[in-house]
Structure formats: C-alpha cells, structure tokens
Amino acid sequence: MVSTVKFTNTGRSQFFSTVRKRVDTYFTENNVSPNANGAMWTKAIFFLTGYGLLYGLILSNQFGGWAMLGMAMLLGTFAAFIGFNVAHDAVHGAFSRHGWVNRLLGYSFYLLGASPYVWRIMHNVVHHTYTNIPGHDEDIDVAPGLIRLDPADEVRPWQKYQHLYAFPLYGLTSLAWVFRKDFLKMFKDKIGQYDTTHETHEYVTLFVTKAVYYLLFLALPLLVLDVAWWQVLIGFVAMHIVEGLVLGLVFQLAHVVEGTSFPLPTPNGNIEEAWAIHQLRTTANFAPRSAIAAFFCGGLNRQIEHHLFPKICHIHYPAITAIVKQTAHEHNLPYLESPTFSSALVSHYRFLKQMGQTPSTRLT
Template identity: 70%
Template sequence: MAKKLKFTPAGNSPFFVTLRERVDAYFTEQALSPYANRSMWGKACFFLGGYIGLYALIISNQFSTPAMLGMSLLLGIFAACIGFNVSHDAVHGAFSSRPWVNRLLGNSFYLLGASPYVWKITHNVVHHTYTNIPGHDEDIEVAPGLVRLNPDDPKYPWHRYQHIYTIPLYAFASLSWVFRKDFVKFFKSKIGQHKNAVHSRGEYVNLFVGKTLYYLAFLVVPCLVLDLTVWQVLAGFVLMHLTEGLVLGLVFQLAHVVEGTEFPMPDDSGMMSESWAIHQLHTTANFAPDSSLAAFICGGLNRQIEHHLFPKVCHIHYPAITVIVKDTAREFGLPYLENRSFASALYSHYRMLQHFGQQ
C-alpha cells in the first residue's frame, strides 16, 4: 500500500542550498530575468503562429487531400511543440513574472485538446514532487498492465515483448489525452497519493467547454467546410494525433525511464532516503544537451534535470545554468545523468523496456 511520503529535510544536505545560491548569483551578475526573453517570445510566436496558420490553410479548402493530410501531420508536430515550449513553461509560472500572462499562455493547452488545470495537478504537483516513485508518480504508469515501466509493477508474460510494441503505442498518447485521460484524472479521488476530490465549479465548466470547443474545431467544422468525407476528416484528425502523441511520449519518457535512472521506494515509515533535490538527480536524465535543434523543439525538456530542480526558471536559460548544476552535482559527489544524443537516449529507453519486460 502506498504511504504518505516525506523526503529527508533539505537541511541535511547543503547541495541544493549551494546550487540555488549559485544559480541566483548567475542571474544577478548577468542582470537577467529568469523569465522569458526575446528569443523565448520569438519561439512562442513561431509555434503558435505556425499552428494557427496550418489550421487556417486546411480549413481554407484550397488544397488536395494528400496536401491536407501532410499539413495535419505538421499540425500534430506544432501542437506538441506548443505543449513543450509555451504551455509547459506557462503552467509552471516560468514564462512571465505576471500571473495573468502565465494563465493566458497556459491556456494554449486547450489547442492540444488538453486541460491546463488537470495538467497542473498531475505534472506540477504529483510528477515533480514524487518523480519515479512507484505508487505515487503516475507518469510511470503508462497503459497499466500492458506496459511495465518500473520494478514495482506486476509482471505478465506479454511484457517480454514490450520493447517491440511500447514505442509505437506512445503514438496513441495524444488521442487518449483528448478523449479519456483528462476526464479520468479530473474525477479520480486521488492521483497517485494526492487528494483530488474537490474542484471549483469554474473548473468543471472549463473542462467541458474546452473539450467541446476542441471537438467542434477539429471534427465538426472540417466536416462542414471541407470537400472531404467524414472518414477522410477522421483520418486527418487521427494522423495529427498519432504524430503529436509519438513526439510527446518519446520526449517525456526519455527523461525518466532510461538506464541509470532509479525508482526509489520509501522505508516503512514513508520516509525517502534522500532530500527532494538529490532525489531528482537520481531519477532524471538529460538527452542531446549540445543539440540546438533538440533545445528548440523540446522546449528545454531535453534538459530535465535543470527543469526539475528549477521549474520556475524559463527553459531558455537552461543551457547557461546547466554548467552550474553539473559542476555542483559533481562537487557533492552526486550523479548527473545524460545521454549525448536523442538516438542514444532512445536506445537506452529501449533497453529499459527490455529490462523491465524480462526482469
């Protein structure tokens, strides 16, 4: 049975105190804000503009069916990139010092057919607090019973083949998010061990109105204005979400389920053996840290260590503070996990799927 968790007090280890002082000193000495700069606003405009532009081109009904399918595929990629680069930072409060700006940009999650409110609970509160802890972090419970992503999950005979079928299965993550996941999470009394029973009336309205508007925009309107059959519209919609789901699924899994990451459990009293910050170093990994393309597309999620330690710092600053985090971790004899490329991280994830399937 899952227990109420407590981390070892941070005061027992000077690591995070030292690290925060050094990161704060960097922003002070460089006279920089930890929030979005011009480059960050440029990225946001690029992905939001590209998404709106692609949708408008499709709805214009001026293109052939194959061309519209191609644009649907691109629309899925842009949707994932909005999630990485705009919604994610904004919901963490890292985009702007003005809360209303973060709320406005956080609502870009609705463009993905997702609820920013549910995301804030499942990601900001649960995942960031209880990273990789079985029974608490539901991000390591992908298709329970079908996919085994941690050593505490029950093992079934078909898991020996999960390294073959799991990665293609990630493509369905976005469709599940749009039609199922948000509703399931919203109405669960607990997410992990986080009590989730009480929501305001406004959040009920936001959930159902947001979903309805999305279904209207991407299913009803195309059927009304395009010279396509219902099945062709559905094919474009599914292709968009399969692309979006694969991109989303891979980026998030390559940060926590790769070789070297741990899945620690509390002791009998519910106490974790490390402080929260050191726990993040044991359970999180970066990938492709030197790739400008990965940084541009993934919105800093290829540098998950920095993100987990400093979620309220805009990801545009992660490359600069990476040196500080890495050097401080090594100074205190702590792990700093990274895969040098996307391909090596993907292979490491594949090997972890094999490991948990054959364990």
C-alpha cells in the first residue's frame, strides 16, 4: 500500500476555483460573515443548555428509575447534537473568526466523552483529505472484519448479514470513543498512512479528561443517586447507545450510500483527479430541503458543501448549496443527494447488503 497520496487534477478541472470564487462572491456581495450568526449562537446555546439541564435533572435524584433512564437517553441525543452543531464547527475553525472561541467551543467534544485533539487529526486532517480512500481514511474502517465497506476487501461469510447487524453496532460508536478509540489512536504511529507525533501534554490531557468524564458520568451518579450500581451502568450504556446510533448513522449516510466511490490510488500514489472532484465522488447529501435535518444535524446533511468548505459555518450551507450544485452540473460532475433521511437510510441499507455479497475487486 502506498504511504503518500497525491491528487493530480489530470483533467485540469476548473471546478473548485470557479465554485470557490462564486461562494466568496456570495459572502462579499451580501456582506455576510462565513462564521456563526445569531441563529447559530442560538442553536449552540440551546443544545448546551439542554445538555446541562438534563444532566442536572438526573443528578437531582427527584425522579424514578424509568424517568431517569429516559432522560439519560435524551442526554445522549443532546450529546450527539452538540457534536454536530457546536464541536464540529469549532474544531474546523468555522464557528468564529477568533481562534480562542473555536478552541473553547471545541472543548465541548469532552461532553461526548471524546478528545477534540484526536478528532482534529482523524477528521480534519485524515478524513477530509483522503475521504473514502481505503487504507488512508480510517472512518471507513467500521468494525473491521465485521462490516465490509471497501469493495476491495475480502468478503467473509457472515458479512452477507451485515445489513442487519450493522445498525446495532453503530450504537457502540461513542462507547468505543469513551473507552478505546482515543487511547488507541494516541498510541499509534500512524492514523491511516498519516504519521503522528504528540507532545507530552496531549497524553496528560487525554488521561485527565477521560478520568473527569468517568468521574462525572459513572462515579458521581453512584454517589448521589438512590439507585443500584447496575442501574447507573444501564443508564450510562443506554445514553451512549443512543448517542452512538445518532452519530454513526449521520456520518455513514454522508459517505456510505449507493453512488459514492472508494477509489484506490495508482501504484505511484496518485488519485488522478482534483481533490475537490474526489470529494464530489465520495460524498453525498441527504434531506437537503429539510429544516429539521439542518437544525439537528449541524449541516451534515449537506456534507458536500461541508467537505468543500469546511471553514464556513454550517448555518450558511443552505445559501451556498445552489451555487455548488449548479457549478458541479456545469462541469459535468456528480452531485449525490437523497431527498429525505429515510431514502438515504434505505440507500445505506442496500449498499451494506450489496457489499456483503459482492466479490472483492482486489487484483490478484
């Protein structure tokens, strides 16, 4: 496997320069900042306040077991929505023009039990550069050996059922983050084929913040709630199953549906098209006209716009979608989208089923 991938723009496409110029013109002519506006700040306050309120109500010890379980599951959804709507934009540097504001809001990833530092490397650097490239984009390594997403991977007998068992596995996404994934990535020499080195204080920060999270969400409930330890554990796991399912589904519907590609570089490490065109071929939108999807998914239902312009706050994606779509069509390039969340879900289901049965495309 090649260790370095280069995008060569063999066709000399002018797509990205054109669409970038048009998007810049939109912001200039309308005197609009590409960062957060009042509506965006309102969303952030809503989700952060809701999260804090739910956590406080649970610890108030004023409710029965079933009510607290329901609030724990709702807390999991708010955690996922904070990830989509606050932390994600902030870590991309899109929330504010002030770096300190982005750093502060990026810390909200800790509310999910995840490390913003590890996320920045895995997502901003690796995933956004090498989207859907096997061996480089680790976001497509979902439960390796159990779920097959890469057409070049060997097909295993049990994977013909992956369209059935994949969805419950998505529910383990955030539990994996909390207890395993961040630690694993910090102690690997590479993420994908990207060489990683970390300063000592990043290791200290990781262990300290994880310990605080375990204290707040496991130890403290055990101390203050009039419930058994196993009830606390059930609530914790239920919270993360809901959080993981929401996170997993939204991210999968953006890159793992019918029509998205998983290109392999040439033997000398080239992807023989422009990076922006690669993003169009590997990324898909869903429910682009749904105000509900836009509100809760943090613009990730317009993943194409996000991948092309990650430093633009997602609150502006509805305004630039028509620009991107028209420019793609003018250059005879794909623009993949499912009209609704349910149609994208069905497309993902069919993709999983096909990948569980289609022979490997790997050359032998």
